[in-house]
Amino acid sequence: MPDLDLVIRGRAVVGAEQISCGVGVKDGVIVSLDNGSYAETTIELADDEVLLPGLVDSHVHVNDPGRESWEGFGTATRAAAAGGVTTIVDMPLNSIPPTIDVPSLLVKQRTAADRIHVDVGFWGGAVPASLGNLLPLHEAGVFGFKSFLLHSGVDEFPALSPAQFALAMTELSGPDALMIVHAEDRATIDAAPPPTGVHYRDFLASRPANAEDLAISGVIAAARRTGARVHVLHLASASALALIAAAKADGVRITAETCPHYLTFCAEEIPDGATPYKCCPPIRDAANRELLWRGLADGIIDCVVSDHSPSTPDLKDLEHGDFGVAWGGISGLQLGLSAVWTQARVRGFTLTDVVRWMAAGPSQVAGLAGKGGIAVGRDADFCVFAPDDAxxxxxNRLYHRNPVSAYQGRALAGVVRQTWLRGHRVSGENPSGRLLSRGER
Structure with a gap:
């Protein structure tokens, strides 16, 4: 094919299946998959490298503007690119203002413009004050609406009551917008013992699994009544898998995600005082972890995303290790691919599976038609990955803003050697990402 801008040729090109071919690129789009394409710029991958589609991370808290000391668009997207992620969708909190109306979305877009190393889209927020007025934000291009069923952790993003959640679902059913939900039951957690002190077991008891299960049951009921689409965020409780599977079988329009930390860590291994592991819902036991892997294998869980939720080191209470006062969130944006591959390979999964969970799945959930795969017509977003490197x-060598990580000292398999965005290699020096809106190509 003449006039190609770029060909990347590899013995292992992983899309819906793994093949050996050259990937031809023109004007930032994949135009050919064959062994006969040539271009002035031709990249021959090393024998130990595979070509993956750029990953899509649809659950990232950039926190910018307002809490840019926690993270920022420049640092977050640089970390994303270093981890093979070429598209993120930013959560409507913990920035100030939160993305709950069109003016706040414009603030977020202006803050991000010209600073991003990968492509960035935005979720809107469904809070009590925005009910009845979600359509303008939908029309402005957000990819869907985030809601909480209990305190979000920040006062400027209040939770919806069950009745308010049902109203929001009814409102979103009209334009067929997606609701994404942090599903933990407020009453169950309020009745649990408070999370104080250094013992991880006490923190775990403060966020019991049945809080997730009860909330997900309510979410399913609302989706069933309204016909609206709903996505369960950061699933940690494997006992909810049967609920989600049954709802899918009944035709309820529900999807679910889990995160690398739930697939990697287990409660039995978390030391007392190790607050970098604190997240909500919490990391549960080893048996639960294995059931989450089974949920991925069975297609009940649709995707794996980071829930990158960083903070400053002092908010993690590293000095005292008190799980009751530490910020709940794990910084994993740069490490997700290696973390998941490390665990997946020993369980018999392949890179094709990982691509389905971390590229195709999130792009389908968010509605990013041009992302998440190596196929003709898709954006030329790539990750050059060495799966046997470690x-x-x-x-201190990660690119997100603050050097706190639950993965500190952990050996991980698989190294991202290059990241390409629309046919151009991401250098980390000249931001070239684009702001994305729902429905645009």
Whole structure:
């Protein structure tokens, strides 16, 4: 094919299946998959490298503007690119203002413009004050609406009551917008013992699994009544898998995600005082972890995303290790691919599976038609990955803003050697990402 801008040729090109071919690129789009394409710029991958589609991470808290000391668009997207992620969708909190109306979306877009190393879209927020007025934000291009069923962790993004959640679902059913939900039952957690002190077991008891199960049951009921689409965020409780599977079988329009930390860590291994592991819902036991892997294998869980939720080191209470006061969130944006591959390979999964969970799945959930795959017509977003290489995590060598990581000192398999965005290699020096809106190509 003449006039190609770029050909990347590899013995292992992983899309819906793994093949050996050259990937031809023109004007930032994949135009051919064959062994006969040539271009002035031709990249021959090393024998130990595979070509993956750029990953899509649809659950990232950039926190910018307002809490840019926690993270920022420049640092977050640089970390994303270093981890093979070429598209993120930013959560409507913990920025100030939160993305709950069109003016706040414009603030977020202006803050991100010209600073991003990968493509960035935005979720809107469904809070009590925005009910009845979600359509303008939908029309402005957000990819869907985030809601909480209990305190979000920040006062400027209040939770919806069950009745308010049902109203929001009814409102979103009209334009067929997606609701994404942090599903933990407020009453169950309020009745649990408070999370105080250094013992991880006490924190775990403060967020019991049945809080997730009860909330997900309510979410399913609302989706069933309204016909609206709903997505369960950061699933940690494997006992909810049967609920989600049954709802899908009944035709309820529900999807679910889990995160690398739930697939990697287990409660039995978390030391007392190790607050970098604190997240909500919490990391549960080893048996639960294995059931989450089974949920992925069975297609009940649709995708794996980071829930990158960083903070400053002081908010993690590293000095005292008190799980009751530490910020709940794990910084994993740069490490997700290696973390998941490390665990997946020993369980018999392949890179094709990982691509389905971390590229195709999130792009389908968010509605990013041009992302998440190596196929003609898709954006030329790539990750050059060495699956048999390895490294030990040093937080000081990560690109997110603050050097705190639950993965510190952990050996991970698989190294991202190059990341390409629309046919151009991401250098980390000249931001070239684009702002994305729902429905645009």
């Amino acid at each position: 490294y030990v995590v040093d937080p």
